[in-house]
Amino acid sequence: MGEILWQPSEKRAQNSTMMQFMNRINAAYNKNFKQYADLYEWSVENIAEFWAEMWKYADIVHSRAYDQVVDDPGKMPGAKWFVGARLNFAENLLRFRDDHTALVFMGESMPVRRLTYAELHRAVSRVAQALKKLGIQPEDRVVGFMPNMPETIIAMLAGASAGATWSSCSPDFGIQGVLDRFGQIQPRVLFTTDGYFYKGKHIDNLERVSRILQELPSVEQVVVVPYTTENPDIRNVPRAVLYADFIAGTSDDAEIDFLQLPFEHPHYIMYSSGTTGPPKCMVQGAGGVLIQQIKEHMLHVDLKREDNLFYVTTCGWMMWNWLTCALSRGATITLYDGNPFHPDPEVLWRLAEEEKITIFGTSAGYIAALRNAESRPGSSYDLSGLKAVLSTGSPLDTEGFQYVYREIKEDLQLASISGGTDINSCFFLGNPMGPVYTGELQCRGLAMKVKAYDENGHPVYNQPGELVCEAAVPSMPLYFWNDPDGRKYHSAYFDMFPGVWAHGDYIEINDHGGVIIYGRSDATLNPGGVRIGTAEIYRQVEKLDEVEDSIVTGYRVDGDEKVVLFVKMKPEYELDPDMEKKIKTTIRENTTPRHVPAKICAVPDIPYTLNMKKVELAVKKILHGKAVLNKEALSNPECLAFFEEWKDWL
Structure with a gap:
């Protein structure tokens, strides 16, 4: 169990929307829930009742009420949600028409704009x-x-x-x-x-x-x-x-x-990363995305009308869609376009001070880059109104958690959140009533019946397993574009465990409901038949001041898989034998001998998708002599040439 880094005050917990919602459920269903775990278990065992309550609590704007919340929450794919309801997505986001600030926008080289x-x-x-x-x-x-x-x-x-x-x-x-x-x-x-x-x-x-x-x-x-x-x-x-x-x-x-349209009217088309072929086009319903994202904003983020929510994102990442939905709560949302480190690493913290941002959303990569730049926003800017930092995109390591509380602010909720473009929302989020533990996501989302499965399809706790969801979620895709028989949709999530959504992440759920993400399942390492999540190695490498970035993958030799680590050294350092020894020692002492790379190689850059996710699979393909399809999905495809050079030396 990790160290507790933050605990909400009794007043803050009691005033949270999550607490108020739990009290509402207690009164309506004659319950006596005292903590989040109780509410969560009720929500996943009473899915129709939960979403009916969420519909009322969120005050979804509609012209016709639903006849049925869901026909069968165990039916995946194909569950039908809020049958008979008629609504409009935009009407729900434009329910307020006053002089309260709706949008703040700052772009590189541009003055700040505001719209009420x-x-x-x-x-x-x-x-x-x-x-x-x-x-x-x-x-x-x-x-x-x-x-x-x-x-x-x-x-x-x-x-x-x-x-x-x-x-x-x-x-x-x-x-x-x-x-x-x-x-x-x-x-x-x-x-x-x-x-x-x-x-x-x-x-x-x-x-x-x-x-x-x-x-x-x-x-x-x-x-x-x-x-x-x-x-x-x-x-x-x-x-x-x-x-x-x-x-x-x-x-x-x-x-x-x-x-006025049906609840499941096609509203968004989202895309898979496209690193293994043409992007899959995922069609998502207006009502499903709306009510799911409102649930997350209201309950898990504790977003209120007086808040100013900011997220570092582009329009090519689902966090843009997620951020936009905050308009339904009447809050202010702040938009930024450009490089988050231009002209210096603290540009966004100046924005946070000037606009009195209360919820600052970013990525684990951004936090790591801030740490490497030795930035100390908490010492330089007035962040007194900041109540939460959200992090997503990749697992946030222990040093990242500690950095936020040391250099940004002690009294804030650090919510590492994780989900997917596939559902335009999260499986794991923050809990404003509960503590933050080092290296953990606080909880599974309400009504998200998420578990970790072993290879035989059995739930496991306190050990790594496949992330699965055992019940339907309103924001799951209605269908994939150009997939008339549904085969692409089915093979994307339901081939591994029939009737159960397998998301493709390797996770661990512990006794107090916290979650650790080890990385993508298809990037999981397997030396000597032992599964190792890539994040386990990244957490150790990121402790080293000399290393700017890294990527790890597996390389098959004589029927076994060897771990290969590529490092991008900081300009003033090089990968010499002493440095290689230091890396291996750090990994060995903090994990196991199986985690230690068989080979460590220096490269000038690390490949990322346009959404700033490392592409271990692309590197793995190169090492095995396979072509990398759709390089347009990468932000820096030119760096793949370095890995081509290395494959002959392994």
Whole structure:
């Protein structure tokens, strides 16, 4: 068991929305729950009742009530949720129309912008009117090739008001990466910008958009939002119109016609990473994503109207979708576009101070990079209003936990959260009523019937196993695009354990309900037949000041798998025999001899996806002489050449 790093005060726990919800369940069902574990067990054993209570507690805006919460929560895939209900996703996010700040936006080289809820409503109305003139119908695809800026949210909500299905890519995607995604779903309208800023550089977007359109004939209208220049030249972009011209002639005070649609109306199309082939297109329902994300915001994050929620994300990562849904609670959300370390490592903490951010969301990689930069935000900025830090994307190591409490703030909830694009939400989250333990995710999410299975499909505790979900969740995909018989969907999650969702993570659930994530199952190491999660090795390597980054994989030799560790050394250090010995000793002393790499190699860079996840499988393929498909899914594909050079030396 890890060390307790934080415990909420009695007042904070009692005032949390989670506590209030638990008291509501106690009163309604004659229970006497005292702690989260009791509420969790009730939620997974009474799934229909839980979601019925969540519907009421969240005050879901609807025009017709449901006839049935769920037909069969054990049916996966195919469970039907809130049958008979009619609602609109955008209407739920635009329920407030006052002068409370809805959006704060800061981009590199740009002044801060703010929109109130009233201004946001008017902006969405004007784009919705323009889309209506184009004849946009329910399930037409409206897409964004956009930075993380207000107009992206406005376009999504405007489309959703008419029942359009939204999908997005961030502008750092290459041409082929965009076509691999949008080419499958054939959008009618594309929103984009003239360019964007990254690391202080202006990067043009319009030439790439023109090339994308050559392969995307379904697009009838391109809407260009001026971002890097006031009046961009769009003459060479087919079917393009500037944003101001697109909404010209629309009314500034027109009511939005929120089309009332079924709970499972297709709202989002999300994508798998695409590192092993063309990305899978996962279609998710409006109501399912809405109620699931509201549950997480209200109960697990303890988000309230007075909060300012920030997340470091792009429009190509599910955390953008997750962040956006916080509008349904009337909170302020802060958007940032650009490099989070430009012009220096503390740019986001200045933003946190200036905007009085109360919930700061980021990735484990960002926290590690802050630590390596020896940044001390808590000493330099007024973070008195900061009540929580959220971390996701990859496992946060012990040093990361300790760094947050040492250098950012002692009295805050550090919630390491984990889920997936597949469900547009989380399996594991924070619990504002409970303690934070070093290296652990606090809890399994309410109504998420998650367990760790051994290879025989039996639940295990206090030892690693496969992450599975034994009951349906409203935000699970309705279907995969271009998968008429459902085979791709079934093989993605249900081949390993029939009727049970296998997510592909290697985890451990301990006695007090905490969770440790060891990495992706398909990247799990297997030396001598013993399964080892990659995160177990990363946790040790990240303790070493000399190493900037690393990636570990397995390499088969004579029927056995050898562990190979690649390290990116900090500029002032090199991987000499003494350093190699230090790495191996650190790993051996803190884990087992089986964790010690058979080979340690120095490389100048580590490959990541566009969503900043290490791609162990790509490296493993290279070492075994296999081609890496879809390099467009990587943020730095050029670094794969270094691993090609190493494969002949192993």
